[in-house]
Amino acid sequence: MLSFFCWRSSGRRTVQGGYCDRGGRFSVSGSGNDAGANVALAGAPVAAHWVGDRQIAPSLLKYGTEGQRHAFLPGIVRGERFFAIGMSEPDSGSDLASARTRAVRVEDGWRITGTKVWTSGAHRSHALMLLARTSPVDPEHRHAGLSQFIVDLDSPGLTISPIHWMNGEHHFNEVSLDEVFVPDDRVFGEIGNGWKQVTSELGFERSGPERTLSTFPVLAGLADRMGRGELPADPALGRLVARITGARQMSAAVAGQLQRHLPADVAAAVVKVLGTTTEGDIADLADLHCDDTTDPGFRDLVQTAVDHRPGFTIRGGTNEILRGVIARELGLR
């Protein structure tokens, strides 16, 4: 089993780089990207806290209130507070502006009704960063009227139903909300500013370390075995090492841009396209070289990577969509 995809449910962690609580003031030491990369390179289980590290903590620093930072960042720093992403809906994936989950103003807060889907790890997480419509669609301005909320996953009216993968794994969920109450202090950022905020969050997501390093333990295992002569040497390995090195450097450069509050949407999209394609190609090369004589531990690792391969280029926005984004920003369409 590829440990990288495992969920850790308890325990503390020590990493180089991350979000630090210095006497109640939050700041970034190294970056969440560094922290995630270090654990990813070691093949350690990161799925439980990668959403918090990669996109929620920097989004809280960018748009959160002081109260929200104090409520969530210490738990994220300790690796004890897990977040899920509530963007996709049954009829709204690539076209997020078509989201139909709606939030209606009530006394002291909002009531939210709708369905989110493909919600990774909602069954293991504490809170959901949810995108909802707070005013009706304006066909002239489709991206207006969206807002974000931090929703406790044990809220009354919220149901989490598993969606199992073909291999039996439970990663995805459908999250249904039936008039779930969210108090005013859990409104994230500004009402009506959801599109801008979610686009910024996706910038953090798309350039995150696991967009380049998900299958790094497979690459390392392949190199070891080819080095020892257990598998035949293949020049494709060298090409993949070069590609993963380039993608990793680009991911770190984008993290630096984001940390300096500079725009990096297009660069993040490029990292996601190049990084996730490389991750998948690593899985394929290893699969090509594995047979009945390969040790069972490595074979399992490769099989897990192959099982997860289709998701690499889909999650966080499909590579087809991202190529369109890149082309548009380069003035090619």
Ligand SMILES: Cc1cc2nc3c(=O)[nH]c(=O)nc-3n(C[C@H](O)[C@H](O)[C@H](O)COP(=O)(O)OP(=O)(O)OC[C@H]3O[C@@H](n4cnc5c(N)ncnc54)[C@H](O)[C@@H]3O)c2cc1C
């Ligand atoms: C492993 C994994 C984890 C995920 N985790 C989460 C999560 O935690 N939270 C969450 O909210 N979502 C999550 N998702 C959902 C993911 O964000 C969506 O699957 C993705 O945005 C695509 O949306 P869709 O599935 O509705 O496909 P669609 O938008 O219906 O697209 C179907 C196909 O059509 C193509 N397509 C659509 N529009 C265009 C276009 N304009 N130009 C060219 N091609 C187009 C797409 O590229 C795709 O191949 C996850 C997905 C995966 C695979």
